[in-house]
Each structure stands twice: as structure tokens, then as C-alpha cells.
Amino acid sequence: MAINWFKYSAPTTFYGLAGKLIPFFAWPAAVLFVVGLYIGFFVAPTDAVQSEAYRIMFIHVPASILSMFIYLIMAGYAALGLIFKTRLSAMMAQALAPTGALFAFISLWTGALWGKPMWGAWWVWDARLTSELILLFLYLGFIALQASIDDPRRADRAGALLAIVGSVNVPIIYFSVKWWNTLHQGSTIKFTGTSMHIAMQHAMLAVLAACWLYAIAVSLARVRSIILEREANTQWVNALEEVRQ
């Protein structure tokens, strides 16, 4: 069976597809946030060491994971755009950057609010924290660089190079707690099993899934605007129902 894989890599078709997909990600995201936080606050027991403060984990860990994954996906799209010169790839990279930056910010913010009562400091120049801060700056650098270059194709190329080079920072964040002697604790969830109470795991996984779905929904919504902005001079955009009104 011949499937045209490039069909949806064209902004023309992807614009409509993305619009149809958004509710299928947005609504499950909302439900999973409610379920995850319900389990996290009402089912998961109080921690023996950290008391109620540990409940920050249910947003801190998913936000941190997402900030790293979104960066890799963004760099992947940027690389695809650089190699195959597909217009949509560069637009997807552009659409993912603000969401990734916001997750990096949430990771740092909730980390500070967790660090203060547990470590006695809002911030320490520890390997994990510093590399996550660099991740936020990489996102902001990518956004600023793209915004500063007028020619969109040159902006895509410059942004792609920054995104690809910056992706070496992601494994550094992930392994920082193993490579260096840091204040930040190691991973609680491992491939070999975890040391967490089952309700805590369920809460965290539900919020993680919610964050994933939210990130997809909001990025799809943003890429639709980016398509409209960048394809403004094309006939198909001007023939759209929402433009003709």
C-alpha cells in the first residue's frame, strides 16, 4: 500500500489536521490533570521525611522531564528542516520552543520552592540545577535568534544549528546526578523499579501524561498560527474559511 508520508508534512494539509487533532489532546490532558492531582493530594500518603512538601514532586518531575524531551523533539524537527528543507519541520521547532521554555521555567520555579524548605536554599549552583538553567537559556536563545533574523529561511537555519548544538546539554542534565556529587537527589523512577509508594507513582504518571498531552495540544495550536503567518502570501491560506469571513 502506498502511503504518501510527505502528505502531512506540507503546511497545507497539516493546518487542517492539527486543528482537528487539538481537542483529542486537550480534553484528555484536562482530565488527567484532575485525576493526577486528586491522587496526588487525596490518595497518596504523607511522606515520612518530607511531610507534605514532597507533593511538589507531582508537578516538578513531569515539568522537568517535559522540558528535556521537548528540547530533543525541537532539535529533531530543526535537524529535519535543515536536512530535508521541509517547511513544516522548522515551523514545528518554532512552535515547540515557547512550551519547552515554560516547562523549564516551571521546573526551576517548583524546584526553588522545594529546595528552600528541604535544603534551606532557593538555589544552589549544583550540576543538575545549573544545567537545567542552561536549558532555559537555550530555549530563550533559540526564540530570540529566530526573532532577530528577518529572512525566515536563514532564521530557521541559524535556529536549527543552535538547537542541535544545544542538545548535548540534555544528557548532561539527565546524568548530572550520577556524574557529579550533587545536592539534587538521583532518579526515583528507574527502569528497574522504583522506591515510591504506588499512589505516588500513579499521581506522577497521570500528571506526566497530562503535561505531554497539554504540550502537544498547545504546540499544535501554536503551529497553526505560525503556518498562517509564514504562508500569508499563499492562495490556500487566503482561501481558508476563517480568513474569507
Next chain:
Amino acid sequence: MNWAEFFAMNGYAFYVWGSYGVAFLVFLVEIMLVRNRRKKALRNLRLMRDEMGENRTGEAA
């Protein structure tokens, strides 16, 4: 456990609610920004189209 105890978070209320409050505020702001960006993009497209329409009628006259 009553609600007052729940909201007190055993003394960690500021840290716990400060984390979740800001996280969800960030989500809300992002959703608003994305909506505004779409409205702006559509408004610009309609403006461009109207200007082009005027030019065309100008030429014809």
C-alpha cells in the same frame, strides 16, 4: 483531615501552593497567548486581503 488542615499542608502551604499556583498560571497565560496569536494572524490576513482588494478596484477605475 479537614479543609483547613489540607490547605495548611502541615506548614508547607506557601511552597506547595506556590508551586502549583504558578505552574497553572503559566499554563493559562500560555493558552491565552496562543489564542491571541491566532486572532492576530487572522486579523492581519483579512487586512492584507482588504488592502489588495482596494488596490485592484483602484486599478480598474
